[in-house]
Amino acid sequence: MSEKHYDVLFSDKLGRYLVANKDLNAGSVIFTDTPFAFGPKQDSSPLCLGCYCPVENSVCSRCSWPICSEACEKSSAHQPECDALSAARVQFQPVQDWTEASPQLDCITPLRMLLAKERDPSRWQQEIDMMETHTEERKKQASWAADYNNIVNFLLNHCKLGARFTEEDIIRVCGIIAVNAVEIPSRGGYSTHAVYPQLAVAAHSCVPNIAHTILYNNYEVQVRAAIPIKAGDILYISYTHALSPTIVRREHLRESKYFDCECQRCADPTELGTHMSTIKCSKCDNGVILASDPLDNESKWKCTDLKCGFETSSAAMRKMLAVIQAEVDQLDALQPTPEAIEMREAFLEKYKSVFHPRHSILLSVKYTLAELYGRVEGYTIDELPDLMLERKVEMCRLLLTTLDVILPGDTRMRGMMLYELHAPLMYLARSEFSAGLITQEQLKTRLEEPMKCLAGAAKILQREDPQSPEGTIGFIASQSLEQLKASVESL
Ligand SMILES: [Zn+2]
Ligand SMILES: [Zn+2]
Ligand SMILES: [Zn+2]
Ligand SMILES: [Zn+2]
Structure with missing residues (x-):
């Protein structure tokens, strides 16, 4: 390095x-x-152990675990466990539905960690051995019994690795993965995780x-x-989702990383003025409902209008968020069709009196809508009426100004929103020009902002892998920028 x-x-x-x-x-x-080890996340559906694409009825000819092709069968990622699993003759058990989560792959990443430790004991010693495991807390979790059985018991007794690794070794490796692994996108688009x-x-x-x-x-x-x-x-x-509200982020960090976040954003009831956790008060006209102490999980939520005095419990708040989040999850499962746009708009309408316009739940739906407008049949960019172009602009700007606060600087999300913003700005300017509302000089000026958006998107997203969805958009953004420059120069 x-x-x-x-x-x-x-x-x-x-x-x-x-x-x-x-x-x-x-x-x-x-x-x-570089990762010390990587592989499928827990509760993954059967994925190829070479490239992590979903597989169906396709297994390695040697060890019989999911593999998509001969190349993946011979891949260096798969070799270590292929040796261990085939030597022990433990086979992947056929499943009914190959798209369903199966605990069978839960053992793979821990096994890869153990085998990597055996291969490279000095790197283990220098870089991994001191990592946190939070074993005592993990033993108290509901998932412990299943993890013990699917991983520890499986590797020791079924894979007969007891001579090479102790129970304690395996438990430690599971803890290191649970606490330290980050999610990584794989070529197949299926999420795996890795310890860096x-x-x-x-x-x-x-x-x-x-x-x-x-x-x-x-x-x-x-x-x-x-x-x-x-x-x-x-x-x-950040080890959690940027667009989640404080209650959800802190719960996620406590459950997955075993600490209570006390960062400036978590400590501020308004989330640094973004209002990503703010609820509108239904009992009065002017108040909003905020956590009185966001760092206390049991704190009361109170209306800011002292005359109103409405208050509720954080348990009630959590329940409400969970119910509405389930609705968002259903929306996220939809294919990108015109109905998916219309259902999201109906969702925003339904909850606009409940949440602050920048509440996380609304923001995440607006983020998806900002991407869908212009990309869906019936809603392609050249058929969007000005009103909808303006709607796309409004949502992109809302996201970008929020990102300025919670995810400042060059991040993938900013790159994507800048890219989404350039097109409606460009179409609106051209539409006003062809309607005779602005002069050619004004058109040139108006096209400066979309050029800046494209330049920003290209700069940020071209750092991503060229094969990733973001990297692809980065490449398109840099090409569109050249085209737009040329068309402005020819005006
Ligand atoms: Zn493969
Ligand atoms: Zn194999
Ligand atoms: Zn925090
Ligand atoms: Zn109130």
């Missing part, structure tokens, strides 16, 4: 964490890292200052500064 731009420090509160050791520009690479030793040391914040890109080829991760970072600044990654 080239020059190192960070130091590893230790504190009681953060454990090990990373600090920039020089000033870094937005977009500059801070470090790259350096990335795992970065502290968490719900307002991160670094962004990471994973390359499909070798799963190398590139970690960049999302915003300008000063020497001495802590490097923060």
Whole structure:
């Protein structure tokens, strides 16, 4: 690796964490890292153990575990477990429905960690051995008994690995994966996860200052500064979903990473003024309902209008969010059809009196709508009436101004929203020009913003793997920018 731009420090509160050791520009690479091990996430449906595409009735001729092709059968990712599984003659048990989650693959990533430890004990010693496992807390979780059976018991007794690994080794590896692995996109588009030793040391914040890109080829991760970072600044990654409300993010972090986030965004009832957790009060006209102490999971939620005085419990709030989130999940399962757009608009209409317009639930639906307008049959960009072009613009801008606060700088989401914003801006300007509402000079001026959007999208998204959906859009954005420049010059 080239020059190192960070130091590893230790504190009681953060454990090990990373600090920039020089000033870094937005977009500059801070470090790259390769996974110690990677593989399917828990409860994955059967995926090819070479390329992670979904498979059906297709297995390795040697070990009989899911594999899509001869090339994947011989891939280096699959070899270690292929040896171990075929030596023990443990076969993948046929399943009824190959698209359903199956616990059978749960053992694969832990097994790969163990085998990698055996192959490279010094890297294990230097980079993995000191990682957090939170074993005692994990033993209290509802999933422990199933994990013990599907992974520990399976590897020790069915795979007969007791001579090579102890029960404690396996439990440790499971904890290291649970606490430290990050989700990675695979070529097949199916999510897998990986343990990156350096990335795992970065502290968490719900307002991160670094962004990471994973390359499909070798799963190398590139970690960049999302915003300008000063020497001495802590490097923060986010281990949760940016567009979730505080209650949901903190619950997710507690359950999956075993800590209570106290970042500035979590600590602020208004989520730094974004109002991503804010509910409208149904009992009065002017008040909104906010958590009185967002860092206390049992805190009351109170109307800001003191005369109104309405309050409710955080349990009631959680229940309401869960019920409405289930509706969003149903929307997200829809194919991109005109109905999918119309149902989302109906959803926004239904809940506009419940949530602040920037509430996470509405924002995530608006994010999807911003992508759907212009891309769906009957709603393609050249057939959208001006009113709908303006709607797309409005949603992109709402997302971008929110991202400025919670996910500042060069991130994939910003790149995608900038790309989505350029097209309606361009079409609206042209439509006004052809209606004679603006002059040619004004048209030129109006096309400057879509050019900036394309330039921003191209810059950010071309850092992604060229085969990924985002990387593809980055490439299209840079081509569209050239075309738009040429057409403006010819005006
Ligand atoms: Zn494959
Ligand atoms: Zn095999
Ligand atoms: Zn937080
Ligand atoms: Zn009220």
